[in-house]
Amino acid sequence: MCDRLFSMLNSIHPMSPELEEHLRSILVTKQLPKRSVLLQRGRVCRYVYFIEKGLLHCYYEKNERSVTSWFMKEDDVIISAESFYLQVPSQDTIVALEDTIVHGISYDELQFIYRNFMEFNIIGRVLTTKYYILSEERLFNLRKEKARDRYLFLLNSQPEIINRAAAKHIASYLGISEETLSRIRSNI
Numbered sequence: 001m002c003d004r005l006f007s008m009l010n011s012i013h014p015m016s017p018e019l020e021e022h023l024r025s026i027l028v029t030k031q032l033p034k035r036s037v038l039l040q041r042g043r044v045c046r047y048v049y050f051i052e053k054g055l056l057h058c059y060y061e062k063n064e065r066s067v068t069s070w071f072m073k074e075d076d077v078i079i080s081a082e083s084f085y086l087q088v089p090s091q092d093t094i095v096a097l098e099d100t101i102v103h104g105i106s107y108d109e110l111q112f113i114y115r116n117f118m119e120f121n122i123i124g125r126v127l128t129t130k131y132y133i134l135s136e137e138r139l140f141n142l143r144k145e146k147a148r149d150r151y152l153f154l155l156n157s158q159p160e161i162i163n164r165a166a167a168k169h170i171a172s173y174l175g176i177s178e179e180t181l182s183r184i185r186s187n188i
Helices: 003-012 017-026 081-086 109-117 119-144 147-155 160-165 167-172 178-186
Strands: 027-033 037-039 047-054 055-062 063-072 094-096 100-106
Touching: 003 047, 003 119, 017 100, 017 109, 027 178, 037 100, 047 109, 055 081, 094 109, 094 167, 100 160, 109 119, 109 147, 119 178, 147 160
Parallel strands: none
Antiparallel strands: 027 100, 037 094, 047 100, 055 063, 055 094
16 A cells, blocks of 8 residues: 555655654545545645546636646645645645545644654655646746647646546646647647
């Protein structure tokens, strides 16, 4: 159980046997069939999850339309950041796009781990930095790049998303219509 998670965490910074034992005792594993909701808008995000298998997307509602804000897949960490860190209702909904397995740590347990296992502070900082940079790259692309360039960036940085997610979710993520996405794909 959780070998991928422990391998990833140890690759960032070696964990003590005590921390590994503690994590094994508190991790919550969920198996989500395709289309299952991991987090519903309006609910507080109480867990940070590691994705062992599967693909999820996070979206928010704008003008009665769902707008995909990101995709997460195997070996990624998934949360609704504002909701999790502030423990407030989420503006996001997170849904499995494939059959998915995740392992979660509750907010309270994560705070306990940070206080009692100093090495996890390094791991947490590295992961937070990684996802903050990815978020900044995406925002830069959406603000500055043309639709074709946004698609090419996604194709080069996360090619598996192109093959695994529905066109409507990819178009929404890129801030374009499905028709524009289709035209871009046909010209590449």
